[in-house]
Amino acid sequence: MPRIPHTSPQTLRLFAALLADPTRRRYGYDLSRETGLASGTLYPILMRLTRQRLLDADWEASTEPGRPPRHTYRLTAEGAALARERLAAARPPRRAAGPALATGAGA
């Protein structure tokens, strides 16, 4: 069976965090804290989602003086739809090997 993309526990945790308030633009560090994903796990996922136009990434001037612009992320409409679909599919563990959201291993 071919692997379904965007179903890893890490990606699902990110989806859940982004869907909490889908219209807000989020910072990478906050997402890392919320999902418990290390930067080396989180950013490759962000890169992949952005490349596939599921995520909208943009620079935002920092409010703190002397701090460089920060990268922000928001799900695109397509991305939000896919995220909801994937989370819904993952919640009731229909398959024995299905990834359960709550038991995602630490990064």
Add this chain to the structure above:
Amino acid sequence: MTGLVRRLAYRMLVLAVRGRRDRGGDWGEAVLAEFPGTSGGWQALRWSVGGVRTALRERRAARSRAATLRRRIAVAAAVAVLAPFGVQHWLLTPVYVPSAAMAPTLAPGDRWLMDRVSFRLTGLRHADVVAFARVEQGRRFTAVRRVIGLAGDEIGCRDGAVLRNGAVLDEPYLAGPAAPAGCAPMTVPAGTVYVLGDARGVAREWSPVPLDRIEGRLLTRL
């Protein structure tokens, strides 16, 4: 301490993201811009390590297929050129036979291949031919001799033959007499080997030789 760790973590991340450029890739810069949010040394370090991975991945993704291929070829060529030097330095080295001390087995001037590694793994055995370093009057040179006794062996001579632990050695590689000049009985000390040249009476002898002076075991003539 924490400040130092944070500074080092930041420097490492900047280096990975930007290298010698003013600005790195978007994703590397994105991780970099979040660095001030981290607190403490450990968290900063973790963030930076992940950032390095991110930057490397970004760079790899940005390279074209042709560039990747060129890079692979360059790496393979460098390995192909450098590997023999590594082999020669650490594994197999040619050795000149410096004297007639090992005649008739080894002729002076011949080149032999020396195995630098295996004896460190398996230990030396009786009758191995080894090269070792000698320093005399400040000059270092390589000597080649045969292992007669290992640590704990009792070496002695009787009736012109060499004895090991009371038994006469069978030495088919000899052309002349078996007993060396000035043969004093000895129990080989730990950490040393007892060696003799095959040209007994001709070869100068220095036994026991410390094991850490042994450079390798001679395998075959080149």
